[in-house]
Amino acid sequence: MESAKTIFSQYLRKKGMLYSKQREQILDIFLKTEKHPAINNLYDLVRKKNPKIGLATIYRTMEVICDAGLARKLDFGDGTKHYENKYKHPHHHHLICLKCGKIIEITSGKLEEIQRQLAKKHGFTISRDTMKIFGICKTCRRKEKS
Amino acid sequence: MESAKTIFSQYLRKKGMLYSKQREQILDIFLKTEKHPAINNLYDLVRKKNPKIGLATIYRTMEVICDAGLARKLDFGDGTKHYENKYKHPHHHHLICLKCGKIIEITSGKLEEIQRQLAKKHGFTISRDTMKIFGICKTCRRKEKS
DNA sequence: ATACCTGCAAATGTTTTGCGACTAA
DNA sequence: TTAGTCGCAAAACATTTGCAGGTAT
Numbered sequence: 001m002e003s004a005k006t007i008f009s010q011y012l013r014k015k016g017m018l019y020s021k022q023r024e025q026i027l028d029i030f031l032k033t034e035k036h037p038a039i040n041n042l043y044d045l046v047r048k049k050n051p052k053i054g055l056a057t058i059y060r061t062m063e064v065i066c067d068a069g070l071a072r073k074l075d076f077g078d079g080t081k082h083y084e085n086k087y088k089h090p091h092h093h094h095l096i097c098l099k100c101g102k103i104i105e106i107t108s109g110k111l112e113e114i115q116r117q118l119a120k121k122h123g124f125t126i127s128r129d130t131m132k133i134f135g136i137c138k139t140c141r142r143k144e145k146s
Numbered sequence: 147m148e149s150a151k152t153i154f155s156q157y158l159r160k161k162g163m164l165y166s167k168q169r170e171q172i173l174d175i176f177l178k179t180e181k182h183p184a185i186n187n188l189y190d191l192v193r194k195k196n197p198k199i200g201l202a203t204i205y206r207t208m209e210v211i212c213d214a215g216l217a218r219k220l221d222f223g224d225g226t227k228h229y230e231n232k233y234k235h236p237h238h239h240h241l242i243c244l245k246c247g248k249i250i251e252i253t254s255g256k257l258e259e260i261q262r263q264l265a266k267k268h269g270f271t272i273s274r275d276t277m278k279i280f281g282i283c284k285t286c287r288r289k290e291k292s
Numbered sequence: 293a294t295a296c297c298t299g300c301a302a303a304t305g306t307t308t309t310g311c312g313a314c315t316a317a
Numbered sequence: 318t319t320a321g322t323c324g325c326a327a328a329a330c331a332t333t334t335g336c337a338g339g340t341a342t
Contacts, residue, residue: 018296018341039331054299059332077221079307080331095270104268111260115279118252123284124241131277133261138269164316164321185306200324205307225332226306 004031004070004087011068025050026061027070036074036082036094036103076103076132093131099140150177150216150233157214171196172207173216182220182228182240182249222249222278239277245286 002010008027009019029045030037037045043058062083065071074082076096093111095104111131119126136144148156154173155165175191176183183191189204208229211217220228222242239257241250257277265272282290 016296020297020341022298052299056300056333057298060297075221075223095265095268097270098273104270106264106268108260108264111257111264114254114257114260115277118254118257119241119279119281122241122250122252123287124243124250124279124281125287126279126281127244128281129277129279131261131275133265133270133272133275135265135270135272135274141269141271162321166316166322168323198324202308202325203323206322 007087008065008068008070012064017064022050022053022057023061023064025053026058027065030062030065030071030083031085031087033085036076036084038078038080038082040080042083093133095133095135095137097137097140098134099136099143102137102139104137153233154211154214154216158210163210168196168199168203169207169210171199172204173211176208176211176217176229177231177233179231182222182230184224184226184228186226188229239279241279241281241283243283243286244280245282245289248283248285250283 005024005027008023012019012023026042026046029049030042033041033045039055039058039062042062043053043055046053046058062071062073062081066073066083070085070087071083072086074084074094076082076094090107091112092105092107095106097103115126115129118124151170151173154169158165158169172188172192175195176188179187179191185201185204185208188208189199189201192199192204208217208219208227212219212229216231216233217229218232220230220240222228222240236253237258238251238253241252243249261272261275264270
């Protein structure tokens with residue numbers, strides 16, 4: 001399996017784009033984050049390494065990283081874009097705690113099967129799908145009770 | 147079953163809010179739309195009846211209508227808020243055509259069951275959930291082939 | 293050398309807010 | 318009468334874009 005960096009640099013070459021220092025730094029930091037960083041989280045992290053970098057470059061580069069198939073853009077309805085690592089990371093869904101913001105990733109073969117059935121029933125060809133369950137996580141539920 | 151207007155006016159009274167002409171007009175027009183209007187669609191429709199109304203009033207009022215349990219806020223990832231009628235309208239999900247923008251509503255008991263199972267497995271108490279399947283609808287698929 | 297990129301600032305588009313005038317009860 | 322609303326304009330955000338100067342190949 002090729003490394004994410006290899007995939008990225010090959011993608012860039014194929015598209016006639018350059019493998020700049022900024023793009024490498026942003027990819028590095030993004031791949032290290034294990035969660036679902038908002039664009040501003042990434043901006044802050046990248047600035048620690050390279051304070052000169054601009055927010056627009058983060059936006060532009062994350063777009064390219066998505067196009068290269070290494071990231072997936074997420075919308076948690078909090079008014080800003082989030083990104084998650086797609087590299088070696090199968091399709092999944094999210095449980096989102098409304099109290100503490102914790103995000104739990106879930107996968108379900110049964111769920112995928114039902115989605116396929118529903119799509120088929122309506123003659124619909126699936127490109128992508130997203131399911132989010134908002135609620136209260138175990139930890140916050142316990143706190144509420146006390 | 148009470149009418150939507152009754153529910154709305156009772157909600158307003160309970161909250162110490164007024165049942166203004168604008169609120170009534172916006173609710174009327176919103177209830178008549180059978181789809182998932184964006185805020186600007188509503189703005190245009192309402193302005194036909196009452197050209198003096200301001201966009202801020204639409205935003206503020208749709209928020210109140212949601213709070214009253216008569217509308218549900220939707221995010222189709224197109225950069226603007228949409229609303230759908232929640233009155234006498236059970237929980238459901240959406241198939242969204244990426245070509246023509248058509249939205250098909252789907253319900254599935256099996257799906258709800260799986261969501262409950264997944265939440266339970268993680269000690270999660272569900273508040274609300276949303277599933278969206280993006281793809282190509284039957285009609286657009288046919289057009290592509292020709 | 294020469295595309296391509298970057299950082300900055302300005303522009304954009306959506307949504308929210310402050311406020312003086314107005315209105316429902 | 319008077320709290321609550323409205324319309325407007327300005328502010329607040331997130332995101333995108335134009336451009337002059339810098340960089341990778």
